[in-house]
Amino acid sequence: MGAKKKQLLKSLKTGRPPTVKSARSMSRKVSRTLINSHHQLEKRRRQAAAKGDKDAEAAIIAEIASLGGLDHYQQASLQGQSLDRGGDTSKILLEWLPVPEMKSSGKRLKMLEVGSLCTRNACSTSGLFDMVHIDLNSQEPGIIQQDFMERPLPETEAAKFDIISLSLVLNFVPEAAGRGQMLLRTLNFLQDDPTSSLGISVLSFPSIFLVLPRSCITNARYLTQSRLEELMTTLGYELVQAKLTQKLAYSLWKRARPLASTSIEFTKREVNPGRTRNNFAITLKHPASQSA
Structure with a gap:
């Protein structure tokens, strides 16, 4: 062979x-x-x-x-x-989180912001989080120049995060398979149960804040909201909040359970046909060694 x-x-x-x-x-x-x-x-x-x-x-x-x-x-x-100009996507995230509970707990949760453009957005200045900002091309001293796919895996539970922000990041990953691998990799960086010791509602953590151009969800040939939910459910996430604006699609996903299967094959399948559709897609084959 x-x-x-x-x-x-x-x-x-x-x-x-x-x-x-x-x-x-x-x-x-x-x-x-x-x-x-x-x-x-x-x-x-x-x-x-x-x-x-x-x-x-x-x-x-x-x-x-x-x-x-x-x-x-x-x-x-x-x-x-x-x-x-009201363009800070993290404002939406703060609207969805149990902010009063987080403030009364007196403890700060850990957030990893991937694709960070600045250190002065709503979440960064809220005082609710210990922030880690990373981007491929750092624009500020407070942003680590780093590829999330090359970030070393956390060795301890304490090194993991309560929430990961992927705001307008996934759409810049150049391949459908790479987008799936990025979503899969987030599982390695999220704490198992960060809220049990903080007295904070378990409805929101650990979680991913995902922001995509609206067209990736509403006008894509290979991806719809239900198709995205299918993949995220397989990864063990469940949808907590979702919102569509004229330009963007926001969603908050809580890690609710372990991977549904040790073998995942999420393929590129046309679910929204039409000549005017774009070709944005997310695929995932796990373990990757099974790929031909």
Whole structure:
């Protein structure tokens, strides 16, 4: 029997625009246009990569770089998240959490914010959490420059987190399989039962705060809200809260049980057909060694 070809997942860095010198402050119109342009170009880049068209992919990467690369995109995102524009996604999370109980407990929970753009969002300044901020391209001294998929696994329960924020992170992972692996990996970083010793409602922790572009849920050929719930249930999560806005899909998932199975095969299956649908998908084959 011939050896099976091992297919390595691409680094998360390949899903992010290239990096150049950071841009200065910009208007709402300019930042929104830049963000939309990056998303469209990134979609085209992934399509070119999937087809193996290296020339087209290189041309699109050059076009992304001409717009300012990752730093410029992050600057636009920071403008969108500024308090006066109401773009801080962590505000929604605080609305969903048992804040009075958390305050009265007198103890701070631990949050890992993946893809962190700044250290001054609502959760970071609430005084409720001991925050750890990480991002592929740190914009501040308080943000660790780190790939979540390469972050060392916690060796003790005390090193784990009560909540993990994945706000507009999963959509930048370059492959459907990589997105599934990221969701699976979150299980290694969440505490088993952080609330029992804190006197805080068990309704919300340990958990994942997930934010995606709305189109990833409502206009995707291979993913719907029910399909996402199917995968998350398999991983042992249950939906606590969900909200759709004009642009974003928010959800809070509590880790409620161990993995439903030691073998998971969540495939790319068309569930929302239509010519205008996008191809956003999440797949997962676990254990990964079973992949052909």
